[in-house]
Amino acid sequence: MNFKTYQEAIENSNIVSKTDINGIITFVNSEFCKISGYTKEELIGSNHNIVRHPDVDESTFKELWDTILSKKVFRTTAKNLAKDGSVLYVNKTIGPMLDDKNDIPEFIAIRYDVTDPIKLTQALKAKEEELTLLNSTLEERVRVQTMELRDLNKNLEQRVKEQVKKITEQERLLSQQARLASMGEMIGNIAHQWRQPLSELGIHLYKLKKFFEQKNRSLFNETYEDCKQVIKKMSHTIDDFRNFFSINKPKEDFIVNEVIEEAFNMLKATLRNEQINLRVTAEEKIQVRGYKGELVQVLINLITNAKDAFKERVGKDNFIDIHIARFDGETLLITIRDNAGGIKEDIIEKIFEPYFTTKQASLGTGLGLYMSKMIVENSMHGSIKAFNAGGGACFEVKVPIKL
Ligand SMILES: Nc1ncnc2c1ncn2[C@@H]1O[C@H](COP(=O)(O)OP(=O)(O)O)[C@@H](O)[C@H]1O
Numbered sequence: 001m002n003f004k005t006y007q008e009a010i011e012n013s014n015i016v017s018k019t020d021i022n023g024i025i026t027f028v029n030s031e032f033c034k035i036s037g038y039t040k041e042e043l044i045g046s047n048h049n050i051v052r053h054p055d056v057d058e059s060t061f062k063e064l065w066d067t068i069l070s071k072k073v074f075r076t077t078a079k080n081l082a083k084d085g086s087v088l089y090v091n092k093t094i095g096p097m098l099d100d101k102n103d104i105p106e107f108i109a110i111r112y113d114v115t116d117p118i119k120l121t122q123a124l125k126a127k128e129e130e131l132t133l134l135n136s137t138l139e140e141r142v143r144v145q146t147m148e149l150r151d152l153n154k155n156l157e158q159r160v161k162e163q164v165k166k167i168t169e170q171e172r173l174l175s176q177q178a179r180l181a182s183m184g185e186m187i188g189n190i191a192h193q194w195r196q197p198l199s200e201l202g203i204h205l206y207k208l209k210k211f212f213e214q215k216n217r218s219l220f221n222e223t224y225e226d227c228k229q230v231i232k233k234m235s236h237t238i239d240d241f242r243n244f245f246s247i248n249k250p251k252e253d254f255i256v257n258e259v260i261e262e263a264f265n266m267l268k269a270t271l272r273n274e275q276i277n278l279r280v281t282a283e284e285k286i287q288v289r290g291y292k293g294e295l296v297q298v299l300i301n302l303i304t305n306a307k308d309a310f311k312e313r314v315g316k317d318n319f320i321d322i323h324i325a326r327f328d329g330e331t332l333l334i335t336i337r338d339n340a341g342g343i344k345e346d347i348i349e350k351i352f353e354p355y356f357t358t359k360q361a362s363l364g365t366g367l368g369l370y371m372s373k374m375i376v377e378n379s380m381h382g383s384i385k386a387f388n389a390g391g392g393a394c395f396e397v398k399v400p401i402k403l
């Protein structure tokens with residue numbers, strides 16, 4: 001493009017308009033028409049404020065007029081309104097054109113379009129604000145989340161506490177039931193123990209009557225003493241059993257072999273009655289420190305289970321073998337083995353669960369092995385396991401010796 005004059009060059013590269021002293025448009029170039037959306041005809045003769053944007057402050061126009069009327073140049077970035085209502089930004093320079101007499105016949109305004117960069121800046125600013133907002137709400141959201149988490153945590157602690165309490169309570173109930181159950185079994189054992197002395201007493205009573213009639217004072221007295229012995233034995237049996245059920249006994253040192261012998265003595269009559277041969281063997285005498293009564297309870301549970309297992313089986317040479325040995329330097333191993341047919345493989349995993357029983361309701365509570373496991377694990381810090389061997393069940397109890 002060739003420019004003939006300097007003015008032409010300016011007019012072709014900028015947005016140019018001229019107004020008279022009152023602001024009435026006298027000239028617009030085609031760039032002005034293009035950007036404002038008005039035709040030349042519409043613009044010429046109109047007031048320049050045709051492209052004024054309502055957002056722009058009155059004071060800006062006052063400043064503009066004050067400046068140019070005092071024959072100075074005014075520069076600004078202006079917000080304008082196109083015919084179609086769209087917003088455009090222009091950098092504009094307005095100046096008076098002076099004539100020979102130094103009067104102002106007209107003003108010229110030269111602008112260039114800065115809509116894109118300004119809109120971009122505005123968009124950037126908006127994004128920035130959005131980000132700042134997001135940032136501040138983020139903090140708030142994190143705070144709320146943290147609080148929620150904290151609450152949850154608190155609740156969780158509370159819930160765990162409640163659950164633990166519930167479980168402890170359940171365990172307490174279970175052990176109470178198990179206690180009652182084994183007491184029931186014990187009463188059965190006492191009944192067996194008493195069978196013989198009771199019949200003895202019957203015979204003695206008969207004799208007493210006879211010696212009384214015969215007026216045989218010495219034999220009467222002798223029989224009377226025998227009676228007292230039998231009664232003493234009977235009351236001793238009760239003491240034996242009761243001892244093992246009294247709770248809150250302190251830890252004590254005891255010889256395992258002797259305790260097993262005591263348990264054996266309590267069950268002897270029952271076992272004899274059921275024709276079961278209980279044998280106790282030991283490699284050595286082992287002393288442990290702990291709760292004697294609890295160990296006896298475990299043994300009674302295991303022996304009673306074996307005894308019950310024989311009920312299901314008709315066989316000769318029924319035996320329960322208890323073997324005491326040192327598993328290693330620090331562990332005592334008690335093995336209780338029977339030949340009553342063993343535990344069915346499909347239930348062997350379940351026998352230590354509370355209430356698991358294969359017996360009739362009147363015979364089994366399913367608590368014996370559960371309680372035994374509790375005692376061995378929690379109270380004695382040992383372990384108990386079951387497996388089948390040699391035509392019967394085998395239980396292994398391992399307990400630290402703690403010399
Ligand atoms: N020596 C054993 N031989 C065969 N089965 C056994 C033996 N000991 C335990 N069991 C099985 O384990 C189950 C659970 O025993 P336990 O917890 O003592 O409850 P309960 O004796 O009241 O049934 C028994 O019902 C029985 O089926």
Ligand SMILES: [Mg+2]
Nearest residue numbers: 301305368369
């Ligand atoms: Mg049992």
